[in-house]
Amino acid sequence: MDDSEHPEETGESVPDASWPENGDQWSDKGEEEDDECGLLQEMAEEDEEIDLYNEETFGLDEATSGDNPAADPMDLLLLCSDNSPTPPSSPPPPPISSSPHSSHLPSRPGYRVWPHTPTGRSQRGRVGRGQLFDDPAVVKTVAGRPSLKSLDSAIVDCSLSSYWEDLNSNTWMIAPQKSSKPPAASILQDQAIVGVIDRSRHGRVPPVSPNFLSPMRPFSTSRGRRGPPFVGSFNQRCHYQPGGFLSPSRPLSTPMPQTPKLMHLQFGTDSPRPAPFYSPSANIMQGFGAPGPVAQFHPQHKRLLSQRQQRPHKKQVSWDPYSQIMSDKEKEWIIRLQMIQLQSENPHLDDYYYQEYYQRMENKLAEEEFLGDRLKKEPPKLTTPYVTKALSYIPVVHIEGSLGQVAVSTCFSPRRAIDAVHANTSDEEHKDIRQQKRLEVLSTIEKLYIVLLEVEEANKMKATVSDKDEERRLMQNIKRKVDQLYNELRCTNLLDSGEEFLSCLLISKGKRMLARLLPFLSHDASLHILSVVTKNLPVLMSKDTDEALTVLYPSLRVVIDRLAFSQLIRILKEFTATLPDSKDTRLTLACQNKFGLSLLYALLSQGERLLSSDLPMEPSIGDFETWTDTVFHVARQLSQTTLVEPLLLPSNLLTLFCRYLDKRTVHQLKNNMESATGYLAVAS
Amino acid sequence: MLFYSFFKSLVGKDVVVELKNDLSICGTLHSVDQYLNIKMTDISVTDPEKYPHMLSVKNCFIRGSVVRYVQLPADEVDTQLLQDAARKEAMQQKQ
Numbered sequence: 001m002d003d004s005e006h007p008e009e010t011g012e013s014v015p016d017a018s019w020p021e022n023g024d025q026w027s028d029k030g031e032e033e034d035d036e037c038g039l040l041q042e043m044a045e046e047d048e049e050i051d052l053y054n055e056e057t058f059g060l061d062e063a064t065s066g067d068n069p070a071a072d073p074m075d076l077l078l079l080c081s082d083n084s085p086t087p088p089s090s091p092p093p094p095p096i097s098s099s100p101h102s103s104h105l106p107s108r109p110g111y112r113v114w115p116h117t118p119t120g121r122s123q124r125g126r127v128g129r130g131q132l133f134d135d136p137a138v139v140k141t142v143a144g145r146p147s148l149k150s151l152d153s154a155i156v157d158c159s160l161s162s163y164w165e166d167l168n169s170n171t172w173m174i175a176p177q178k179s180s181k182p183p184a185a186s187i188l189q190d191q192a193i194v195g196v197i198d199r200s201r202h203g204r205v206p207p208v209s210p211n212f213l214s215p216m217r218p219f220s221t222s223r224g225r226r227g228p229p230f231v232g233s234f235n236q237r238c239h240y241q242p243g244g245f246l247s248p249s250r251p252l253s254t255p256m257p258q259t260p261k262l263m264h265l266q267f268g269t270d271s272p273r274p275a276p277f278y279s280p281s282a283n284i285m286q287g288f289g290a291p292g293p294v295a296q297f298h299p300q301h302k303r304l305l306s307q308r309q310q311r312p313h314k315k316q317v318s319w320d321p322y323s324q325i326m327s328d329k330e331k332e333w334i335i336r337l338q339m340i341q342l343q344s345e346n347p348h349l350d351d352y353y354y355q356e357y358y359q360r361m362e363n364k365l366a367e368e369e370f371l372g373d374r375l376k377k378e379p380p381k382l383t384t385p386y387v388t389k390a391l392s393y394i395p396v397v398h399i400e401g402s403l404g405q406v407a408v409s410t411c412f413s414p415r416r417a418i419d420a421v422h423a424n425t426s427d428e429e430h431k432d433i434r435q436q437k438r439l440e441v442l443s444t445i446e447k448l449y450i451v452l453l454e455v456e457e458a459n460k461m462k463a464t465v466s467d468k469d470e471e472r473r474l475m476q477n478i479k480r481k482v483d484q485l486y487n488e489l490r491c492t493n494l495l496d497s498g499e500e501f502l503s504c505l506l507i508s509k510g511k512r513m514l515a516r517l518l519p520f521l522s523h524d525a526s527l528h529i530l531s532v533v534t535k536n537l538p539v540l541m542s543k544d545t546d547e548a549l550t551v552l553y554p555s556l557r558v559v560i561d562r563l564a565f566s567q568l569i570r571i572l573k574e575f576t577a578t579l580p581d582s583k584d585t586r587l588t589l590a591c592q593n594k595f596g597l598s599l600l601y602a603l604l605s606q607g608e609r610l611l612s613s614d615l616p617m618e619p620s621i622g623d624f625e626t627w628t629d630t631v632f633h634v635a636r637q638l639s640q641t642t643l644v645e646p647l648l649l650p651s652n653l654l655t656l657f658c659r660y661l662d663k664r665t666v667h668q669l670k671n672n673m674e675s676a677t678g679y680l681a682v683a684s
Numbered sequence: 685m686l687f688y689s690f691f692k693s694l695v696g697k698d699v700v701v702e703l704k705n706d707l708s709i710c711g712t713l714h715s716v717d718q719y720l721n722i723k724m725t726d727i728s729v730t731d732p733e734k735y736p737h738m739l740s741v742k743n744c745f746i747r748g749s750v751v752r753y754v755q756l757p758a759d760e761v762d763t764q765l766l767q768d769a770a771r772k773e774a775m776q777q778k779q
Binding site for chain 2: 091305308338341342344351353354357360591
């Protein structure tokens, strides 16, 4: 496709050319061009480094490869096809076109098969026309492994380069041939390779055709083997990247100014080795740091992974004959192609789960460490780069007057055929009304959840934003939403039972929602909720099949800790009052329920704290009497019934009881409470 | 992107992947991509007698479309967070 452009650009530099025949001349021309472009000079330098790397990796030197100039092109095929002297016209199966194709090529002057495409290039894929096949790595691998795979790798290289050629017609980077190796021009007459090049010229050969790559090859290449030599030359290859990487990035998308920075982060010449992202460079076990070169992990995640690695993973992967089919660069390039698609304009939203999860883990660990008097400094978090997406898609196109919708299916929303509209049917069935009401409540809660999420987000942002106006605006926003939530939750009535909040409290999702809302509410509002909970405790406890009430405990605990004495007394009175429809008190029922008991303990503990502290209290008349009565009542109840294990046993309970009760009762109480919890209730 | 994000947080953890051909593979999740293709290291087949050809395989790449289930460690998953993420995703879709 783009090949047609090439002649114009390159025509002036390369005169004619029957391509295979004039391999010698090509190399000379290549050297001339070198002077034209400074970039090419860099490439030339890089070429030298690649040579060095090749030597190290493959144990070759120029001499040996130079000794092979007259490598018969037929050898390639001969070697490949099981040492049987098959004529070139019967090439091995993978898509290698037959001889007629080769006739096209000579007609194209200056056809440059292998522009320098650094990212796609393997160490074999050094450029310069004719240099590819000349490359000792290619020659050697073919010689060493007479299999289809080796031929494939050559083909892969070709197609890769021509792919980039298509994309990068204006970034024409040709590495001139510096070495004095005579090109094995005859190899170019090889049918197979010629055919593939032609194929890629005519149509787009995907850079990595799955046909070519061995499906059997395990993805963990034997990087281990390559470890030591690779490490040595890693630094040299490092700065190979920045210039090179630009080529794939440019055609592919929006400007990525972060890319060089990315490269720097990952492949800075002083980067430690093995770089945590650069997994293919080391033994796969070692390189667990990243699934790919651009996988950027939250520092917390990285730490977890590295801790995991410290476990003995001492198995060495043996030398894998197929591991050189793709070079590291090629692999990276492909992975980066994928990553480009994943770059989002709003990483916090698109990658919400991952970011939040590790942030929370970080916070938790930071808290723990803080308690342990150890502060860890986290390196700045790396996130997938932030790009602005130009296009937005409309998932559903609705044509007026039509039934249903024309769905534009994408990977995010495969197909939306109809709108599932919530129909309000009037049902006569009694059972259905209840069911319907429940569904209504559920849908209300679900809608309100979104508002709650917004509140939490705004709250988090408030902590980070510095501008005062912005902060105030956020706070107003938060307050408005919180009020909306409060009012809506209050009004949802289940069967017109008249009790506020009850309908949502009876549903687990509602309980969780309230638990998350409580921190945002004012003291009075939260007190109201607490009293509702206490009043309806029997109902809640009986209907709490999945123990969802316990999620309310932490938030309510916080509320209780802020209670004033008289408010506390009012709440406590509920506990000892007899229920209208049974002779039990809430107290007796609470003893059998984890949440109820924990709530009770929390209340008592708060009372004790208030009394024993020096803060001035303003008790109403009769408060102290009520308090003492309640304590007696509770103590008596607790010592008589078997208790369940509470969520938390406050430490000052026994102190409280000691003050009011005789020793024997206290002792009895202590035993009872301890037997439930399994650990000692220490009297502080 | 929700499940990609979710699985990213599980990289490095041990999972069991059950495929649509009933093969169950246990191993460490090495990486995941946007198609939910899974790479696993250190794998073992949960039922080795039935699949002797897997004895020597240590690492594998599984195409996302052939996965039936992925069994996860429960304590590595925050279900509330997952619910929130799903709600956000749904919200985003609507916009």
